[in-house]
Amino acid sequence: MSATPAITIRPATADDCPLILKFTQDLALYEKALDKVEATTDAFRTTLFGPTPFAHVIFACLDNKPVGMALYFFNYSTWKAKPGLYLEDLIVDDSARAQGVGTALIRELARMAVREGCGRMEWSALDWNKPAIDFYLHKVKAVALDEWTGFRLEGASLTEFASQD
Known part of the structure; x- marks a missing residue:
């Protein structure tokens, strides 16, 4: 009987931009929104690894293969x-589900939040994504925030509002 391979966590590098795009597209496909993905490898290279990184990425690997x-x-x-630390996206490859990959990623971020002196760690889940919500509530022991309503400005609405005096 073979042992379950250990999960390792590593930070992304600029060379990982195609992989970041693939995971992003996989998440969008799962969320039934692949047509909304505008990201490109070049855009990730600029916004994640350029002079002003706006976000960061970590990978969970099994046998040195990124699976989350x-x-x-x-x-x-x-x-x-x-x-605070805000988790924007968490993606686990279908082949690695139920092997502790999501838990390992969130735990690493929680450890990072503690090291950085963060007062909290937050994220969102789509209201129809019951497996994710159950995971966050029961495995991670997170608290659901139901007193907040999210808002968004994007595209033409953002540009129009910003241009008003």
């Missing part, structure tokens, strides 16, 4: 007067 990805960035809480 987390994209995160730091934000700030005025109420806590501390930074």
